[in-house]
Amino acid sequence: MVNHKGLKLRAAAGAIVAVLVLGGCAQGLGGGTYSRTEARRAMTVQFGTVESARGVQLEGTKSPVGTVAGAAVGGIAGSTIGGGRGQAVATVIGAVAGGVAGSALEEGMTRTPGVEVTVRLDNGQFLAVVQADEGERLRPGERVRVLRDGGTTRVTR
Known part of the structure; x- marks a missing residue:
């Protein structure tokens, strides 16, 4: 005889693992992280001095994965209640509540620390750039490079 309750629990656990694995696939947003499409692309380089750097939060991903996995888990859990x-x-109800919870869980788990860097460019202009905090804190007074390619801007040493 097949244990349906055990199968449902295994399916729910599998959906949760999928959310966790796929949530870890978020693209890096730091000054030293480049996407594959940015390779071999010319960038404009400007030099400047860091005026300030403050910590911020980068919101997490909001893909359908968390919602779908949560709905699956919630639906499975709800199907074990009552009969008919x-x-x-x-x-x-379990699927709807699970979808909402799964979406919130994905967003929370993929949220990352960031840094807002304000730079005084050598031409006197000010520029603020928000990027992922990769652990190498830029400090006021430090000389930096600002790299731009028309769509992406990053601050690096």
Whole structure:
């Protein structure tokens, strides 16, 4: 005889693992992280001095993965409640609540620390750039490079 409750729990655990694994695939947003499409692309370089740097939070990803996985887990959990029509209602409510919770869980788990760097360029202009905090704190008074390619701007040493 097949243990349906055990199968449902394994399916729920598998969905949670998928959310965690896929949530870890978020693209880096730091000054030293480049996407594959940025390779071999010319960038404009300007020089300047850091005026300030403050910590910020970069919101997490909001992909359908968290919502779908949460809905699957919630629907499975809801289907174990009651029987007949009540079970169907519990399954729908569980799926909706699970989808909302899964979306929030994904966003929270993929949230990362960032840094807002304000730079006084050598031409006297000020520029603020928000990027992921990769652990190498830029300090006021430090000389930096500002790299731009028309769509991406980053501050590096």
